Amino acid sequence: SSQLERNFVEMTGRMTKNEAMEEANRCLYCYDAPCITACPTSIQIPNFIKKIASSNMKGSALTIMDANPIGASCARVCPTEILCEGACVLNSSTKPIKIGQLQRYATDWAMETDVELFKKGEPNGYKVAIVGSGPAGLSAARELSRFGYSVTIFEAEAKAGGLNTYGIVSFRLPNEVADWEVAQVEKLGVEIKTNTRVGVDISAEDILTQYDSVIVAVGMGSVPNLGIEGEELEGVHDAIEFVKRTKMGVLTEDLIGKRVAVIGAGNTAIDGATCAVRLGAEQVDILYRRTEKEMTAYQYEYEFAKQDGVGFKWLTAPKRIIGDEAGKVTGLECVKMKLGEAGADGRQRPEAIEGSEFIIEVDAVIKAIGQTRFVPLIEAFGLQHTNGVVDIDETTMQTSNAKVFACGDVVFGNGQGEAMVVTAAQQGKNAANIIHERFKKQSGNA
Amino acid sequence: SSQLERNFVEMTGRMTKNEAMEEANRCLYCYDAPCITACPTSIQIPNFIKKIASSNMKGSALTIMDANPIGASCARVCPTEILCEGACVLNSSTKPIKIGQLQRYATDWAMETDVELFKKGEPNGYKVAIVGSGPAGLSAARELSRFGYSVTIFEAEAKAGGLNTYGIVSFRLPNEVADWEVAQVEKLGVEIKTNTRVGVDISAEDILTQYDSVIVAVGMGSVPNLGIEGEELEGVHDAIEFVKRTKMGVLTEDLIGKRVAVIGAGNTAIDGATCAVRLGAEQVDILYRRTEKEMTAYQYEYEFAKQDGVGFKWLTAPKRIIGDEAGKVTGLECVKMKLGEAGADGRQRPEAIEGSEFIIEVDAVIKAIGQTRFVPLIEAFGLQHTNGVVDIDETTMQTSNAKVFACGDVVFGNGQGEAMVVTAAQQGKNAANIIHERFKKQSGNA
Amino acid sequence: MSDHLLSLDEMKQVDGYLASGFKIHSVHENLSGMFVEFKRQEEDVCLQILTAEARKYLAAKLLEQTQ
Amino acid sequence: MADLRIDLAGIKSPNPFWLASAPPTNSGYQVQRAFEAGWGGAVWKTLGEPILNVSSRFAAVSFNGQRVAGFNNIELITDRPLEINLNEILETKKRFPNHAIIASLMVEPQQEKWHEIVKKVEAVGVDGLELNFGCPHGMAERGMGSASGQVPELVEKQTYWVKEVARTPVIVKLTPNITDITMTAEAAVRGGADAVSMINTINSLAGVDLDTWNTVPHVGGKGAHGGYCGPAVKPIALNMVAECARNPLVNVPISGIGGISNWQDAAEFMLMGATGVQVCTAAMHHGFSIVEDMIDGLNNYLDDKGIASVMDLVGQSVQRYSNWGDLDLNYNIVAQINNDVCINCNKCHIACEDTSHQCIDLYTESGRPMLKVREQDCVGCNLCAIVCPVDGAISMIEKKSTIPPMTWNERQSLISNFTR
Amino acid sequence: MADLRIDLAGIKSPNPFWLASAPPTNSGYQVQRAFEAGWGGAVWKTLGEPILNVSSRFAAVSFNGQRVAGFNNIELITDRPLEINLNEILETKKRFPNHAIIASLMVEPQQEKWHEIVKKVEAVGVDGLELNFGCPHGMAERGMGSASGQVPELVEKQTYWVKEVARTPVIVKLTPNITDITMTAEAAVRGGADAVSMINTINSLAGVDLDTWNTVPHVGGKGAHGGYCGPAVKPIALNMVAECARNPLVNVPISGIGGISNWQDAAEFMLMGATGVQVCTAAMHHGFSIVEDMIDGLNNYLDDKGIASVMDLVGQSVQRYSNWGDLDLNYNIVAQINNDVCINCNKCHIACEDTSHQCIDLYTESGRPMLKVREQDCVGCNLCAIVCPVDGAISMIEKKSTIPPMTWNERQSLISNFTR
Numbered sequence A, B: 001s002s003q004l005e006r007n008f009v010e011m012t013g014r015m016t017k018n019e020a021m022e023e024a025n026r027c028l029y030c031y032d033a034p035c036i037t038a039c040p041t042s043i044q045i046p047n048f049i050k051k052i053a054s055s056n057m058k059g060s061a062l063t064i065m066d067a068n069p070i071g072a073s074c075a076r077v078c079p080t081e082i083l084c085e086g087a088c089v090l091n092s093s094t095k096p097i098k099i100g101q102l103q104r105y106a107t108d109w110a111m112e113t114d115v116e117l118f119k120k121g122e123p124n125g126y127k128v129a130i131v132g133s134g135p136a137g138l139s140a141a142r143e144l145s146r147f148g149y150s151v152t153i154f155e156a157e158a159k160a161g162g163l164n165t166y167g168i169v170s171f172r173l174p175n176e177v178a179d180w181e182v183a184q185v186e187k188l189g190v191e192i193k194t195n196t197r198v199g200v201d202i203s204a205e206d207i208l209t210q211y212d213s214v215i216v217a218v219g220m221g222s223v224p225n226l227g228i229e230g231e232e233l234e235g236v237h238d239a240i241e242f243v244k245r246t247k248m249g250v251l252t253e254d255l256i257g258k259r260v261a262v263i264g265a266g267n268t269a270i271d272g273a274t275c276a277v278r279l280g281a282e283q284v285d286i287l288y289r290r291t292e293k294e295m296t297a298y299q300y301e302y303e304f305a306k307q308d309g310v311g312f313k314w315l316t317a318p319k320r321i322i323g324d325e326a327g328k329v330t331g332l333e334c335v336k337m338k339l340g341e342a343g344a345d346g347r348q349r350p351e352a353i354e355g356s357e358f359i360i361e362v363d364a365v366i367k368a369i370g371q372t373r374f375v376p377l378i379e380a381f382g383l384q385h386t387n388g389v390v391d392i393d394e395t396t397m398q399t400s401n402a403k404v405f406a407c408g409d410v411v412f413g414n415g416q417g418e419a420m421v422v423t424a425a426q427q428g429k430n431a432a433n434i435i436h437e438r439f440k441k442q443s444g445n446a
Numbered sequence C: 001m002s003d004h005l006l007s008l009d010e011m012k013q014v015d016g017y018l019a020s021g022f023k024i025h026s027v028h029e030n031l032s033g034m035f036v037e038f039k040r041q042e043e044d045v046c047l048q049i050l051t052a053e054a055r056k057y058l059a060a061k062l063l064e065q066t067q
Numbered sequence D, E: 001m002a003d004l005r006i007d008l009a010g011i012k013s014p015n016p017f018w019l020a021s022a023p024p025t026n027s028g029y030q031v032q033r034a035f036e037a038g039w040g041g042a043v044w045k046t047l048g049e050p051i052l053n054v055s056s057r058f059a060a061v062s063f064n065g066q067r068v069a070g071f072n073n074i075e076l077i078t079d080r081p082l083e084i085n086l087n088e089i090l091e092t093k094k095r096f097p098n099h100a101i102i103a104s105l106m107v108e109p110q111q112e113k114w115h116e117i118v119k120k121v122e123a124v125g126v127d128g129l130e131l132n133f134g135c136p137h138g139m140a141e142r143g144m145g146s147a148s149g150q151v152p153e154l155v156e157k158q159t160y161w162v163k164e165v166a167r168t169p170v171i172v173k174l175t176p177n178i179t180d181i182t183m184t185a186e187a188a189v190r191g192g193a194d195a196v197s198m199i200n201t202i203n204s205l206a207g208v209d210l211d212t213w214n215t216v217p218h219v220g221g222k223g224a225h226g227g228y229c230g231p232a233v234k235p236i237a238l239n240m241v242a243e244c245a246r247n248p249l250v251n252v253p254i255s256g257i258g259g260i261s262n263w264q265d266a267a268e269f270m271l272m273g274a275t276g277v278q279v280c281t282a283a284m285h286h287g288f289s290i291v292e293d294m295i296d297g298l299n300n301y302l303d304d305k306g307i308a309s310v311m312d313l314v315g316q317s318v319q320r321y322s323n324w325g326d327l328d329l330n331y332n333i334v335a336q337i338n339n340d341v342c343i344n345c346n347k348c349h350i351a352c353e354d355t356s357h358q359c360i361d362l363y364t365e366s367g368r369p370m371l372k373v374r375e376q377d378c379v380g381c382n383l384c385a386i387v388c389p390v391d392g393a394i395s396m397i398e399k400k401s402t403i404p405p406m407t408w409n410e411r412q413s414l415i416s417n418f419t420r
């Protein structure tokens, strides 16, 4: 239905020229600007903003994309208030510069004019394979190609882009943006073999032998099971799959007027819950076994979900999904929790309060309690890992195999990395840089 | 407790000087500015803003307070997005000027420097009585005093200020502001007889005979009964009384961790609900028998309540308040509604869905379904009215008694007036102006 | 860059001469700064002053000497 | 409520705010609207032999996106016949007898021409005359405007011719396009001027269009120099007013013009010697109503300072304006940074490091970035305070000097005694 | 990637952006930092007999809260001895052999003094000389700077003295504080100058403090006129550059200076005849790194226009700059309002109503406020488009004239044949 489609159109409008100029002229052009330090990809923010002010749009877009090959997406999905904008000095005197919005203004210009920003480097004869075409993989590929490498990306899905293409809700990140970023990388001569799942369509071993270096950027897997009764019922969804369908344009009407429970309170839970609202659900509640304080969703996501009318049930855990004889979800048995002793990770452990069970009526349950790991693949590459999180040297991104580097969500966890597009992009750059540095040393060009 | 007190401190910070200057310099100084037209008191907005930019702070405050004797309160409580800011031309090109915040910046300056803004007029020997010291009464008194009238205000409560003093939650409107506005009026020689309820402590008749003109500005009364079982139970509150207690500084801890249902979805319901949240309630739900669309709360109030975590149950009406043997509220029986035929007022009438009753567990119920009228008093003055709404000529504010004028909430209803501080202030000015015009005609000074 | 230490040094030298009984005999300014000739009876020394601060200082000392 | 009335060489007006001779005073309709809005006086758009104007006349320069920081025009004097203007002056004067109407005049440098026009305009009751020796373009090519105004002898002679017949006060309006404005001011005084006004516009070219490579503005692809005015020229005008005010030979009142946008600018001009001010660009940018805050703000300022009449402001700062050689070389100030107010933009650091004396250090104290001025190296240039975006973060503090005051002139004469 | 290299009278630099002689070029440390940041050249802070500076030197004017629209200073030339500067020049030149270092010079108007200093600075390998005949304060009182620069004969003579010994190109830097800058430019050329640069700063007073009544800046309560520069002066400087560029007697390259803040300003100066530009205020406001966007923006502009070398920009617009008398009187433009873009601030209406030709009507169409220009009354002054806050709401449209082009000069000569 067209109302549903409208619900999934990008929410935030683009800045008008007046607005962008006004904002660009507000930027102080700080020296050693804290906003730069706060950006994981270290975009030269005052410079790209100054260039907007001087109508040097190409220079502006180039400054952004040079530092961040995923700069157009990041302009939309970065949690700016804890990154660049949170560090802007104007927080203390007026209000921070809308860096993300200006970044979008400049990168939108580049998307629309389709200007050529970068060129492929002089071929150096060295071949690199990248597994996964998400932000991390694309970023590494873009840099390597500029350095002159022959780069092949293997991507399991039909389209490249990773979670930018399949994961982040389209009302925040429309497909065109991710597509453009992929196209930018392809234009530099990077070959992206889609529908090619490494470990299935081509073995890890083959890749290890055919390429001089390998970058593993496969991200994370699907949402794990809750391990409770009723997970197989119709109406129980994996949040990532749930969002993915909407990104693929499948906007079904079956949630209209329905009640939905979302389990978990991280970024994915918020995206799942707000998608459900936009699919027409009447009541959407996020159930979390800890409290507001422990929730991992960002403040702006929390506020956004509240505006969307999503309810939050703290200290509530699911115990059993209830279905009718047709096998459809009808309810969810929950139990009240309390926070107990601190666990190994320093966080207070939630404990069920005995006898506090209660049932809520729901028509759908969306699971959003984290993501699984691609352990078999990681092991096929022979990489050391900790609970599925690839062990790396955080400065070189190198794995236990000197030839293999890993970056992005695949290295996120156990206090290592951050699951953000912008960090994935930076790690991709880092991996590319280290490969290039080593190559230069080897070939005596240092 | 000090946490509770902190919850009731004014939420919005004052603009810094940098911020105010930046914003003031953004204002275009429009000609025939639409923001002025949209302000019920027609404050010369471009002018007061220009004066901030030129550091003419006294002139700025004076421009505001001249047009609006309640300008400091209005800066905080006006629904600016449907008034001045909503009309600002910059809505179409960048973002509207923060008129309310700038108005606050200028009036705060006046409050702090305690500069004398206005002078009492040359006494003209004419006496006016004003019943009620809310925004309408104060505004009329200020103008009359500047014209030279001897003005006496009769106020039933212990403090003057009306709902600014007793009604609007202190985290939006701190008492100091209302107090300052009252003091400004008193400095002009207006006598405010507090603790004097007309009809009780002095009769309407006495006033009618002792004064040359009378302005009735008594506002509205308490919240009417729901007319359901259990209203007498402990834990059932009148929203206005409920808020009033917090304004008087009585911040009890008895709602901490409790569940609260608020009946109604107007401005008062929002204030009641957000007060309950700030008093520590764990779960606060607004129950409304119509839908989101019909609700009379403003968009910004709705958003604010949602941020505060208030839940909204649409198409839900209370049927019975349930208590325990101790006479305390324990639950609320509700019934689901649907919208039926349009009624006389053109709005679709809510109808109960038979058999849809359900019970929610609550510890307190706050009634916020409108306000009663002071019919006996209105009749004591011999004024014609329609369901307690005093009939007036909308341009002269004159009642059926040529000597008596009425303004503010007492004339609001049946499509007449608006229940807002800023309209009350304007109506007070209008009443004063018409009295003065007539007087000038009479005394041949025209 | 910082001329401060140099100027302190130059002022100290001026003070030194004056304290030991020298008087300013002549001053001469050109592209290279200020050249000050101090005299004490038959003794005669010339000091080149480079820094602006010390040149200001010298003028103050000159004023003192004339008063 | 302070007394805002001024008396400039006998011309009285209810307040010191006059509209300068320019498009805003082009017609009776406009001047009457202006008086209704509160303007105290108006210098009528320059009268003379009506000229022809080109299409595309004005341009403006923005600063950081803020419009009309400076304004540029290639307009000439009135293009309407004298009689029509005189009728409108008569009518306006009738409606507003207490407001000042000054006729601005420009004719060819011939005695009869001046006599003729002066008599005609005085006949309709103007309160004064302003001789336009200033317009920088077009007219100059016919020997008028600044072509006269740049030659002291011509200024003197023409002023003299006017004074021969004028019965109302004569203001001579000076061009800023001159090596030394006091020369022409003195000439005007020698010619008998009752007052001088300044500045007219400054020769300028607003810009070049980077797409078409045309000048801005252009007339069919061609441009010519225009006259620059508006906020950008204020410091230039203020200096010229001050230089005339402190010149004993320019002993007549001054009407200050140039970039005046608000009451603060007006107060500055008056403190520096102007008896009243004239405004053009600000009115063109915002309309006549801006005079409301000019009047109100000036009045509040005077009340605040306890000054009864605006005339008491006039010239109060003039004696503080002198020559560089008379400034105290030993006066010292240094910058001090208040880290509690500072927002750590580091603009002061980089300004001092790259372009002043490298004496603002960045350091960290318990994880917090901080800045400190090495006072011994600070020369008190003010740059850091100028670039600092927050009020109160940097203060320039006086450092008592260990040596007594001495000016350059004093020093040189002292030293010269020792140059043997 | 366009070729940004320039060759100005034989002085080569990797790009057209030089730092002007001023505080940013005060020392080797600074100039080396500047070259690292990307500046193509630097004109060293003026060398001469080291002077003394006062404390409190600079002031700036804001425009609508935006800082440093204009900048004012009462600083003099270098206060450091020549030898120290020469050592630093030597060292800097060694580190940056391909960057341009120009020595700015100012000595008393005596042949030997000029000979002495020229020889000394050329000995350390500077790429060129710039003679500072411009500084408006302090030095002038000693017969130097603008005191020389305002007298064409002195400019010519001193240039000549320099040329007698100079082996590197000589640029003469002109003061804008003059009635007609082409006069001194011509004098410089007559004296043998290889190039001229302009403008130095304009006489000015930044302001008066309304609380203390002191001048801004003040030195112990006293002020003196300073020199004005920064964005505010750009139109004045651009006109002077254009006037010199179109003057056949000023047939040498021009180095453009005055208010250049970004690549756009630079491109405008170059189109109007400058071979390169010099920058002071913008660097003082933001530090050396701003040159990055200057270079990048100019390069992107050239690429975009398909221009291979920046030198191809030089002077492209000069032939479009002429005299008012040569503009077509019959060229017509009128304002047109696009009500879909218009935000209804009514600024155009009131500007036209109060201060132009009363031809923008307000009306309402199906409840929506609208504006319309009565084209027959519109004179095409541009004012409405200037005050309009939104791009694209007002366009100035050419209206084909029914009569053929005719300039004022043509008209006057035609008419004169009929004046019997």
Ligand SMILES: Cc1cc2nc3c(=O)[nH]c(=O)nc-3n(C[C@H](O)[C@H](O)[C@H](O)COP(=O)(O)OP(=O)(O)OC[C@H]3O[C@@H](n4cnc5c(N)ncnc54)[C@H](O)[C@@H]3O)c2cc1C
Pocket: A077, A078, A079, A131, A132, A133, A134, A135, A136, A137, A154, A155, A156, A157, A160, A161, A162, A163, A164, A167, A168, A169, A196, A197, A198, A199, A217, A218, A219, A220, A240, A243, A267, A268, A271, A374, A377, A407, A408, A409, A410, A418, A419, A420, A421, A422, A424
């Ligand atoms: C719903 C949701 C919302 C999010 N919102 C935000 C947000 O607002 N802001 C933000 O910064 N971050 C957000 N994130 C996180 C962000 O998307 C990730 O951190 C980021 O995409 C990680 O990039 P990546 O390249 O490491 O992995 P991915 O983007 O996951 O890409 C990995 C790619 O590898 C492919 N792949 C996997 N296995 C194989 C295989 N065996 N062979 C070949 N290809 C394989 C996958 O198909 C995929 O294309 C969100 C994540 C989710 C799930």
Ligand SMILES: Cc1cc2nc3c(=O)[nH]c(=O)nc-3n(C[C@H](O)[C@H](O)[C@H](O)COP(=O)(O)OP(=O)(O)OC[C@H]3O[C@@H](n4cnc5c(N)ncnc54)[C@H](O)[C@@H]3O)c2cc1C
Pocket: B077, B078, B079, B131, B132, B133, B134, B135, B136, B137, B154, B155, B156, B157, B160, B161, B162, B163, B164, B167, B168, B169, B196, B197, B198, B199, B217, B218, B219, B220, B240, B243, B267, B268, B271, B374, B377, B407, B408, B409, B410, B418, B419, B420, B421, B422, B424
């Ligand atoms: C909870 C709440 C929140 C609100 N929030 C907003 C808001 O955010 N913005 C906004 O614009 N408006 C708001 N309003 C509405 C606004 O407060 C009223 O419209 C406004 O106060 C009306 O002014 P008034 O002078 O007519 O009446 P009141 O303010 O009600 O004053 C009437 C006065 O008359 C006195 N009185 C009554 N009877 C007698 C008598 N017999 N004798 C003597 N004195 C008597 C009363 O004690 C009172 O002091 C809110 C109202 C409520 C209840």
Ligand SMILES: Cc1cc2nc3c(=O)[nH]c(=O)nc-3n(C[C@H](O)[C@H](O)[C@H](O)COP(=O)(O)O)c2cc1C
Pocket: D020, D021, D022, D023, D045, D046, D058, D071, D072, D073, D075, D076, D077, D078, D104, D132, D134, D135, D173, D199, D200, D201, D229, D230, D231, D233, D257, D258, D259, D260, D278, D279, D280, D281, D282
């Ligand atoms: C479009 C325009 C036309 C002007 N015409 C005249 C004129 O006819 N006579 C005159 O004396 N000055 C004229 N001026 C100069 C102004 O009177 C005034 O001196 C100048 O604009 C400086 O003031 P401002 O900065 O307030 O604009 C004109 C200025 C402008 C902008």
Ligand SMILES: Cc1cc2nc3c(=O)[nH]c(=O)nc-3n(C[C@H](O)[C@H](O)[C@H](O)COP(=O)(O)O)c2cc1C
Pocket: E020, E021, E022, E023, E045, E046, E058, E071, E072, E073, E075, E076, E077, E078, E104, E132, E134, E135, E173, E199, E200, E201, E229, E230, E231, E233, E257, E258, E259, E260, E278, E279, E280, E281, E282
């Ligand atoms: C503080 C200061 C000092 C200056 N000193 C000199 C100088 O010593 N020699 C010189 O030729 N110009 C000097 N100038 C003038 C500049 O070189 C330049 O001509 C002027 O500032 C205009 O350029 P801008 O608008 O980019 O600042 C100085 C300018 C400033 C602001």
Ligand code: SF4
Pocket: A038, A039, A040, A041, A042, A043, A045, A068, A071, A074, A075, A078, A080, A083, A084, A085, A099, A100, A103, A422
């Ligand atoms: S990439 Fe993200 S963090 Fe970095 S500047 Fe852009 S929006 Fe900010």
Ligand code: SF4
Pocket: A026, A027, A028, A029, A030, A033, A034, A035, A036, A045, A046, A087, A088, A089, A090, A097, A099, D345
């Ligand atoms: S910190 Fe803020 S003001 Fe400073 S450069 Fe970054 S965005 Fe601009």
Ligand code: SF4
Pocket: B038, B039, B040, B041, B042, B043, B045, B068, B071, B074, B075, B078, B080, B083, B084, B085, B099, B100, B103, B422
């Ligand atoms: S009184 Fe209210 S509506 Fe009027 S300008 Fe102020 S905030 Fe806006």
Ligand code: SF4
Pocket: B026, B027, B028, B029, B030, B033, B034, B035, B036, B045, B046, B087, B088, B089, B090, B097, B099, E345
């Ligand atoms: S409409 Fe907006 S921009 Fe215009 S005067 Fe009002 S507040 Fe200013």
Ligand code: SF4
Pocket: D334, D335, D351, D352, D356, D357, D358, D359, D360, D373, D377, D378, D379, D380, D381, D382, D383, D384, D385
């Ligand atoms: S006043 Fe000048 S020298 Fe002193 S710290 Fe500031 S910028 Fe540096």
Ligand code: SF4
Pocket: D337, D338, D341, D342, D343, D344, D345, D346, D347, D348, D349, D371, D384, D387, D388, D389, D390, D393, D394
């Ligand atoms: S310029 Fe001001 S705010 Fe910025 S670092 Fe320096 S003192 Fe702090």
Ligand code: SF4
Pocket: E334, E335, E351, E352, E356, E357, E358, E359, E360, E373, E377, E378, E379, E380, E381, E382, E383, E384, E385
């Ligand atoms: S161009 Fe001038 S005359 Fe024409 S409408 Fe605009 S302001 Fe009026």
Ligand code: SF4
Pocket: E337, E338, E341, E342, E343, E344, E345, E346, E347, E348, E349, E371, E384, E387, E388, E389, E390, E393, E394
């Ligand atoms: S100035 Fe521009 S935006 Fe404003 S009313 Fe006129 S056309 Fe519309």
